[in-house]
Amino acid sequence: MTQTHSVILKIENITKLHGQFKALNTISLEINRAEIFGLLGPNGAGKSTLLSILAGASKPSSGFAWLDGMEIQPNNLKLRARIGLVPQDFAFYEDLTAKENLLFFGQLFGMQGQVLTNKVNEILEIIGLDDEKAHQYSKYFSGGMKRRLNLGIALVHSPDILMLDEPTVGVDPQSRNRIFEAIKIINAMGTTVIYTTHYMEEAESLCNRIAILNHGEIIACDTLQNLLSLTQTTINFSIHENDQTKSGILQNKLPELKSEPLQGSYSLTSHKNSTPDIINLLVNEKIQIINLHLDSPNLEKVFLSLTGRHLRD
Amino acid sequence: MQSFIIAKKELTLLIRDKLTATVLFVLPFAMILILGLLLGEGFGQKTDDLMRISVLNLDKGFGLNNKPWAQHAIEDMVSTPNIKVEIIQNKELAEQLVKTGKRAAVIIFNPDFSDRVNECSFLSTGVNPFHRDGIYLEKLQVSIVKDNKQPATSAIIESVCQIALLRIVMPWMIGKAFEKLGDPEFIELLGKEVSLPIPPSLRLLIPKDKIPLGELLELASGKDVVLAKNYREKVGAGIQTALTGQFKNYNLTGKSWASLTRSVNNSETVNTLTTFKNEDGTGILKRGAIRYQILVPSFTVMFTFSLILISGWIFVAEKRQGTFNRLLSTPVSTPNILLGKFLPTIIISLFQIFFLLGLGKVLLGLKIGLPSWTLSDWMIALIILPLATSFCVASFSLLIGLLSKNETQLALFSSVPVCLFALIGGCIFPWEMMPDNAKTLAFLTPQGWALEAFREIMPSSFDTTTDFQLIWKSTLVLTSMGFILISITWITLGRIRFGNS
Ligand SMILES: Nc1ncnc2c1ncn2[C@@H]1O[C@H](COP(=O)(O)OP(=O)(O)O)[C@@H](O)[C@H]1O
Ligand SMILES: [Mg+2]
Numbered sequence: 001m002t003q004t005h006s007v008i009l010k011i012e013n014i015t016k017l018h019g020q021f022k023a024l025n026t027i028s029l030e031i032n033r034a035e036i037f038g039l040l041g042p043n044g045a046g047k048s049t050l051l052s053i054l055a056g057a058s059k060p061s062s063g064f065a066w067l068d069g070m071e072i073q074p075n076n077l078k079l080r081a082r083i084g085l086v087p088q089d090f091a092f093y094e095d096l097t098a099k100e101n102l103l104f105f106g107q108l109f110g111m112q113g114q115v116l117t118n119k120v121n122e123i124l125e126i127i128g129l130d131d132e133k134a135h136q137y138s139k140y141f142s143g144g145m146k147r148r149l150n151l152g153i154a155l156v157h158s159p160d161i162l163m164l165d166e167p168t169v170g171v172d173p174q175s176r177n178r179i180f181e182a183i184k185i186i187n188a189m190g191t192t193v194i195y196t197t198h199y200m201e202e203a204e205s206l207c208n209r210i211a212i213l214n215h216g217e218i219i220a221c222d223t224l225q226n227l228l229s230l231t232q233t234t235i236n237f238s239i240h241e242n243d244q245t246k247s248g249i250l251q252n253k254l255p256e257l258k259s260e261p262l263q264g265s266y267s268l269t270s271h272k273n274s275t276p277d278i279i280n281l282l283v284n285e286k287i288q289i290i291n292l293h294l295d296s297p298n299l300e301k302v303f304l305s306l307t308g309r310h311l312r313d
Numbered sequence: 314m315q316s317f318i319i320a321k322k323e324l325t326l327l328i329r330d331k332l333t334a335t336v337l338f339v340l341p342f343a344m345i346l347i348l349g350l351l352l353g354e355g356f357g358q359k360t361d362d363l364m365r366i367s368v369l370n371l372d373k374g375f376g377l378n379n380k381p382w383a384q385h386a387i388e389d390m391v392s393t394p395n396i397k398v399e400i401i402q403n404k405e406l407a408e409q410l411v412k413t414g415k416r417a418a419v420i421i422f423n424p425d426f427s428d429r430v431n432e433c434s435f436l437s438t439g440v441n442p443f444h445r446d447g448i449y450l451e452k453l454q455v456s457i458v459k460d461n462k463q464p465a466t467s468a469i470i471e472s473v474c475q476i477a478l479l480r481i482v483m484p485w486m487i488g489k490a491f492e493k494l495g496d497p498e499f500i501e502l503l504g505k506e507v508s509l510p511i512p513p514s515l516r517l518l519i520p521k522d523k524i525p526l527g528e529l530l531e532l533a534s535g536k537d538v539v540l541a542k543n544y545r546e547k548v549g550a551g552i553q554t555a556l557t558g559q560f561k562n563y564n565l566t567g568k569s570w571a572s573l574t575r576s577v578n579n580s581e582t583v584n585t586l587t588t589f590k591n592e593d594g595t596g597i598l599k600r601g602a603i604r605y606q607i608l609v610p611s612f613t614v615m616f617t618f619s620l621i622l623i624s625g626w627i628f629v630a631e632k633r634q635g636t637f638n639r640l641l642s643t644p645v646s647t648p649n650i651l652l653g654k655f656l657p658t659i660i661i662s663l664f665q666i667f668f669l670l671g672l673g674k675v676l677l678g679l680k681i682g683l684p685s686w687t688l689s690d691w692m693i694a695l696i697i698l699p700l701a702t703s704f705c706v707a708s709f710s711l712l713i714g715l716l717s718k719n720e721t722q723l724a725l726f727s728s729v730p731v732c733l734f735a736l737i738g739g740c741i742f743p744w745e746m747m748p749d750n751a752k753t754l755a756f757l758t759p760q761g762w763a764l765e766a767f768r769e770i771m772p773s774s775f776d777t778t779t780d781f782q783l784i785w786k787s788t789l790v791l792t793s794m795g796f797i798l799i800s801i802t803w804i805t806l807g808r809i810r811f812g813n814s
Contacts, residue, residue, distance in 0.1 A: 057642055077644040085642050091635035093322070095329045107318045108643040153639070 008033040008161060008192050009054065014063030016049050016216075023049045025216045026063070031161075036183065036193040038207030040200060040299060042311055046216040047196040048088055051163050054194070055085040067161065081109055084159030086151050088166050094139035098129050098149050101138060102156050109157035119156060126185055127152040128178045144175025151179060161192040168202065180206060200299035200311055212303060219306050230302050234269040234295035235278055238262070240288035249285055254278070265291075315645045319653025320660070326627065327661065333623055337665055341616035342672055345608045349677065352604055366390055366473055367410070367419045367589065369401045374427025377568055382430040382481060383422035389477045389570065391586045396473060400588045410589075411458045417466035420474045423454040433482050435490045442482055447475040453482070480570040488568030494556070495549040497542060504530060504545070601678035603773060607743050609673040610767035614760050615740035616669070617662050617702060621710045622727045624658045628714030629723045647806065651711060658710045662703035670695075681771055683779055690781065694770040698784055701791040702763045708798035709759070715802055734758040759794050762787040 009031040016024040024046045031037045041047050052058045054065055056072045056079055065072040070079060092101045102120040106112075111119065124134050127148040133141070138149055151167055164183070168176045183206065187193050197203055203210050204224060211221035220227055239246075244264050250257055256270045268278065275294060282289055303311045327333055368390075372383030391398050401407045401419055410416040430453060432440040442448045450456065457474065459467040493499050504527025511519050519532075530548065534541035556565065567573040599605075631637045640650050673679035682694060709730050717723035735741055737751075738760025744752050755761030766787035769780055 055642060057638060077646060080642055080644045083642070085639075087635050087638065089635045091639040093326060093636060095326050096322070100325075104318065104322050105639070105643065108315055108640070108645050110644070 006032045009065065009067055009194075011054070011065045012063055014050070014053060014060045014065060016046070016053065016058075017061040023216050024053075024060070027216075027218055029211055029218065029221060031192060031194060032209070034187065034190050034192055035208045036187050036195055036206055038203035038210035039194060039196040039213060040198065040203045040210055040303075040311075041196075041213030042198055045198075045213040047198075047213055048165050049216075050213070051085065051165050051194070051196055055083050055163055056080060057085070081157055082160045084154035084157065084162045086154045086162070086164040086167050088169070090146050090150050092138055092146075092149055092153055095137060097135050098124065098138055098141075098145075098152070099134040101149060101153055105153050106156040111157065119158070123152045123155050126155070126182045128182075142172075142175075144171040144178070147171050147175060148178060148182070151182060155182075155186060159191065161194065162186060163194045163196070165196045166198065167195075168197070168199070198311065200303070204299055210299070212299070212306065214303075214307055220302065224299075227299065227302050228297040231297040231305050232269050233275070233297060234267055235275055235292070236260075236265070236267045236295060237278075237282075237292040238265045238290050239282070240264070240290055243287045246285060246287055250281075250287070253281060316649045316652040316656060319640070319645070319650060320656040323627065323654060323657040324660065327623075327657065337616070337620070337623065337661065338668055341612045341665075341669055345605070345612050345669070345673070345677070346598070348608055349599055349602060349605055352608075364396050364469065364473070365399055366396055366470055367399045367401050367407070367416050369404060369407045369419055369421040371404070371424050372422045372426040373424040374431070376427045376430055377485065382427040385569070386422065386477045386481050387586070389480050390473065393473075393477075398586050400586070402589060406589065408458055411460045414460055414462060416460065417463035418457050418459040418470040420470065421456045421458065423456060425454040429453045430482060430485065433486050435486055436493075442478075448478045448482065450474070450478075453478065484570050484573035485568050487573060488566050491553065491556070491565040494553050495546070497545050497549070500545040500549050501527060503548075504528070598677055600676075601680075605673060605677045605679050606771045606773050607768065609669060609677070609679050610764055610771050611740045611743065613666055613669045614702070614738070614763045614767055615735045617665055617706055617763075618709070618735060618760055619731050620658055620662055620665070620706050621713055622723070622731050624654070624661075624707070624710035625714035625717060625723045625727055626720065628654060628710075629717050629720055633719065651715075651802070651806070654714070655707050655711050658707035659700075659703045662706045663699055666699045666702065667695075679771060683772060683777070686779070690779070693781060693784055693788075694779075698763075698766050698770070698788050701788040701795070702759075702767075705759045705763070705791040705795040705798070708795040708802070712798050712802045712805070715805060730759075734760050737761065739764050759791055762790045762794075 007030045009029075011027055011029040011031075014024055014027040015022065027050060039047050039050065049058075053060050054072060056074050056076060059074055067079060067082060070076070072079060093104070096104065099120060102123060103116060106116045106120060124130075129145065129148060129152070133145065138146065141149065147167055147170075151164065154162060154164075162183075167179055171179070183193055183195070195203070195206055207224065209221070209223050210227060212219050212227075220230070241264060247259075247264075250266070254268060254270075257266050257268050259265070260267055279289075279292075300311050303309075327337075368387055370381075370383045370387065372381040374381060376382035376385060387398055387400075390396055401410065401416075404421070407416075407419040407421065411419055429440060429442075433442050433453075434440065440452055442452050455474065455478065457467070457471055459471075505525055507526040508523040509526060509529060510523050511521055524532075526548075530544045531541055534544055562575060564572045564575055567575075570576075628637075631640075641647065645653075670679070670681060674681060682691060686694070713723065713726050713730070717726055737754050738758040739747070739752070739755045740760050744755065752761075755764075766784045769784055772779065
């Protein structure tokens with residue numbers, strides 16, 4: 001019971017065909033209430049397609065999705081008030097000011113009067129658009145400000161679940177931070193977030209759980225920790241040339257050790273030996289280390305190990 | 314309610330788009346004005362089968378039947394088939410019309426015209442107006458002011474004038490001459506001039522070879538003066554009778570062409586006598602020019618229907634920008650969203666119509682309606698008809714906007730209703746300038762119907778009544794077309810998937 005209670009969005013066997021092309025292939029996912037769920041995948045993986053189905057903007061070819069037990073369907077108008085979708089492309093009126101855009105969409109969700117005004121001011125605060133910017137035509141905004149407004153509009157009706165489709169494409173670091181802050185604030189207030197991106201750093205820094213999407217299929221879905229544990233840390237080190245005669249000893253003690261092309265350089269990827277073990281071994285054998293660095297696991301490596309290709313090619 | 318929110322947003326966007334606002338309001342008026350100033354007076358008027366003769370009548374005298382001879386001449390021209398006569402009010406106007414090239418020539422009957430005609434006679438004492446080619450105009454106090462740049466037309470006008478004068482003066486002179494035949498003085502003259510040969514058998518009585526007719530009559534009367542006069546009159550009457558018998562087909566005493574030639578007037582009596590009316594407008598804007606009565610409705614209808622392109626454009630832009638998808642993600646149903654796009658088009662279209670008619674009235678002296686209109690007539694003309702037109706425009710806009718995936722498609726789709734229909738519908742070239750069956754084709758287009766009705770409420774100078782039945786019919790057709798388009802939109806909507814679905 002507790003488990004079903006914590007699931008806000010349930011996706012079951014969703015497939016989406018574009019003609020013969022399978023943009024999504026039997027996707028099944030569960031998204032928990034109030035978490036930030038990451039959907040990571042390269043361009044063309046099917047992220048936007050999935051979000052559009054989850055937002056009720058399009059129909060899957062087969063399969064279902066439920067929001068709190070209600071089936072998500074394009075003609076279900078009631079569900080729309082609970083979902084906030086931040087589309088990948090800018091979707092606001094450039095000849096309206098930021099504030100007018102927010103007010104307009106708020107009105108379409110049936111909001112009005114002081115409630116609406118307060119909400120709009122709150123959102124302007126969250127997305128970091130000051131009063132001056134709020135009254136500027138949005139066509140004069142920088143890319144970063146446009147991204148923030150694009151996000152703000154999806155927040156105006158206080159959705160239960162916020163879906164963001166690559167909301168940081170083409171923004172400056174300052175705006176990106178702003179957007180991250182905003183997402184964290186919204187999430188802290190209890191909103192579930194689905195965050196779509198092809199930047200693994202973003203997923204790593206923001207998301208509790210992450211699904212990796214490739215060619216329309218979920219190839220992994222877990223907490224960040226568990227995903228990272230799919231790969232190991234690689235230890236790279238080089239030893240002094242005088243100690244190179246002792247390489248035999250090293251090879252003996254560490255059978256998985258690999259010699260690198262540069263003489264005296266080695267790398268080791270292993271579950272069995274942790275970094276302190278290796279340092280101890282080298283010190284005991286009086287081998288002088290001139291260089292040591294660790295290659296920690298990241299999602300890029302996870303993706304590489306799962307698919308055999310890089311996330312961004 | 315939500316539709317109104319969307320409608321309000323659409324209007325705000327449109328108003329903020331200065332270029333679009335210019336295209337919608339300033340451009341049509343500018344075109345009306347430019348064409349109004351460039352085009353001539355005759356624009357849009359039925360190319361006349363009638364030859365127009367402009368006449369200035371200053372004649373002060375009287376002629377046959379106590380009617381000024383100029384009047385006879387004018388009536389003669391009026392009853393000539395294919396000629397319409399236009400009376401010019403004064404000499405300054407006549408000269409100005411010719412100077413500005415608006416009339417090729419104006420015939421002027423000067424004050425002494427009747428007196429001169431009265432003096433015309435075959436007798437040596439009278440005025441002889443004839444010369445080899447016709448009539449000396451100056452002898453009759455007739456002048457013609459001509460525009461040197463239009464020699465051909467003025468030559469035709471002059472010969473029309475010559476013929477009219479001949480037909481006035483000839484019967485008049487013949488009639489007077491024929492009357493002279495009975496005059497005793499004439500017989501006396503005749504008696505002196507005509508000598509008859511005397512037959513040999515009578516030479517005993519009158520010992521001459523020849524005898525003048527006068528002497529013969531005296532002989533016959535036996536020197537009785539009264540009897541002699543009587544005989545002379547008899548000879549006169551005899552000659553008249555003989556001539557009358559000889560020229561049975563002519564009434565030689567008729568004094569008018571019609572009675573001289575005993576012709577029955579069998580040409581249909583159409584009123585082809587008009588007085589000059591300034592249809593070219595006044596002032597630099599040519600206020601009140603008759604062509605505005607055609608230009609304003611034509612451009613109003615044409616530009617109202619060009620809203621199809623502009624509304625469609627905004628719709629397509631919205632679809633491409635993703636804001637339309639965003640609208641679809643709100644709890645507003647698709648029909649309500651479309652209604653929100655439909656309403657502003659109606660409002661703008663209405664506004665555009667009123668703007669152009671209002672500006673036309675204030676600045677260009679456009680005539681709308683007739684004095685005889687009742688309140689309900691005005692309502693039909695200025696509310697129901699514009700509403701029906703706008704409804705049709707908005708329906709068209711919605712369908713085209715919905716069907717077009719991008720600007721190129723939109724330009725393609727809307728070129729038919731915006732450009733082609735405007736052309737066929739008569740908005741670009743008035744029907745008067747097109748072949749007769751063009752009008753049949755015009756009624757396949759909404760523009761044709763709208764234009765027909767709008768022209769009816771902006772009467773030309775000849776209209777004295779308004780065909781409200783026609784306006785109702787147009788209204789009905791436009792509304793039906795609108796409903797058909799909306800039905801098509803409805804059916805299409807069921808098949809269209811928006812966004813990335
Ligand atoms: N309307 C469509 N018709 C055909 N193929 C499409 C359509 N929309 C998306 N696709 C294809 O589906 C795949 C997934 O697209 P998308 O969901 O936009 O990927 P992502 O958002 O992950 O970059 C891509 O290969 C794309 O080319
Ligand atoms: Mg995408």
